[in-house]
Amino acid sequence: MTDDFEDHCWKDVITPDLLDIYAQYRRNVFVGPAPALLAVDLYEVVYNGGPRPPSELAKTFPNSCGEYAHAAIEPTQRLFAAARVAGLPIFYSTGDTRAESRPHAIAATKRKRPPVNPADYAIRPEFKPQPHDVVITKQRASVVFGTPLSARLTQLGVQTLIICGESTSGCVRATAVDAYSYGFHVVLVEQCCFDRSLLSHKINLFDVHHKYADVMHVDEVVEHLAGLQARKAS
Numbered sequence: 001m002t003d004d005f006e007d008h009c010w011k012d013v014i015t016p017d018l019l020d021i022y023a024q025y026r027r028n029v030f031v032g033p034a035p036a037l038l039a040v041d042l043y044e045v046v047y048n049g050g051p052r053p054p055s056e057l058a059k060t061f062p063n064s065c066g067e068y069a070h071a072a073i074e075p076t077q078r079l080f081a082a083a084r085v086a087g088l089p090i091f092y093s094t095g096d097t098r099a100e101s102r103p104h105a106i107a108a109t110k111r112k113r114p115p116v117n118p119a120d121y122a123i124r125p126e127f128k129p130q131p132h133d134v135v136i137t138k139q140r141a142s143v144v145f146g147t148p149l150s151a152r153l154t155q156l157g158v159q160t161l162i163i164c165g166e167s168t169s170g171c172v173r174a175t176a177v178d179a180y181s182y183g184f185h186v187v188l189v190e191q192c193c194f195d196r197s198l199l200s201h202k203i204n205l206f207d208v209h210h211k212y213a214d215v216m217h218v219d220e221v222v223e224h225l226a227g228l229q230a231r232k233a234s
């Protein structure tokens with residue numbers, strides 16, 4: 001059992017009595033075999049308004065994660081670079097913006113639905129998909145629900161899903177739980193996930209870490225992927 005199981009961003013909000021309650025979930029964490037990278041909803045709309053607090057952007061850009069989205073760009077670029085060097089399959093998700101695919105009763109969450117601008121759902125240029133990458137469109141929060149993702153992963157022999165993106169409490173969490181339910185080993189990269197609320201981000205990472213996924217620091221994951229590449233080259 002690792003000593004740093006709780007060495008994460010939630011340390012300032014999780015009380016000792018809660019740690020005692022969740023002690024039964026302590027275990028070794030790791031990047032499992034045959035990994036793929038999944039970038040959840042790294043599209044333009046969540047960066048709107050620039051690196052400002054989401055509370056300042058809510059009226060003008062209600063879908064923006066503001067400063068939290070922008071703070072995650074550099075570590076996520078590092079994660080992508082390591083995954084590409086290691087030869088991992090790379091998947092992205094984005095919203096399905098086609099009118100015929102968006103019936104009134106179908107939405108990712110219960111929030112009010114603003115008019116859809118397809119440009120808002122283009123992948124951010126810093127993470128531009130490459131020719132062999134796969135972009136999955138979805139209608140619900142989970143990238144696994146109602147999409148061909150799990151079939152594609154099975155065909156490739158993927159056993160581990162490394163997840164980054166947003167929002168931690170929404171689409172990232174839903175995807176992690178569904179992927180775990182399908183039998184994949186799930187890793188969430190802490191510095192590469194983000195939300196509109198820092199509290200929601202921390203609480204959901206804590207909960208998912210104890211129940212469904214291994215939350216790991218970006219440096220740990222990058223180091224592991226570098227090791228994979230070194231073993232392939234030797």
